[in-house]
């Protein structure tokens with residue numbers, strides 16, 4: 001169960017985007033667990049501190065998003081932060097991608113990409129072909145592409161936070177959790193849902209969107225090439241989470 005703790009001034013319309021995102025992820029993962037005392041509060045789910053405030057104007061950093069405190073027993077997040085620059089959010093709203101950016105970044109707060117290394121879920125780190133080795137995601141990847149061997153290709157380009165923290169864009173295209181926002185629909189695949197099972201969540205596969213691998217032609221039409229593109233999602237800093245004893 002995700003609870004949002006809004007700090008600063010945020011419009012009702014922007015809060016609604018965060019709320020809708022939390023509701024979507026609540027339908028994907030089951031984050032209810034035994035009550036835990038964190039900083040004087042008794043928490044039974046994940047609390048995300050959310051804010052949109054001036055940081056450094058358009059471009060520069062988009063903000064920071066990620067887990068800030070993990071339960072020692074399960075290693076799953078109990079607290080997280082999503083803080084964004086007002087100037088960038090205004091532009092994302094104009095482009096129509098604000099809601100998908102929030103949905104994408106909330107996945108990182110839940111642990112997508114941010115807790116993979118800690119959980120030993122990455123193989124061939126630092127090579128041209130790093131893979132996510134969780135068993136559930138591997139099963140779903142095999143259903144998408146039976147011929148490629150067992151593990152899921154993850155981002156092999158981009159800076160820290162992008163590389164090895166997303167699905168590989170040139171293969172998965174417009175899927176919500178590649179390192180770039182591409183296409184118009186940005187489906188959340190069963191493979192993404194499975195990756196949360198690999199982190200230790202209970203998940204609901206019926207919450208996934210229909211997804212098939214795009215063809216090379218479809219990738220090209222989405223503007224996905226080897227060339228480095230403008231990457232909003234790369235400009236998000238990740239906090240380093242602390243461990244909370246249970």
Ligand SMILES: [Zn+2]
Nearest residue numbers: 104166179233
């Ligand atoms: Zn990301």
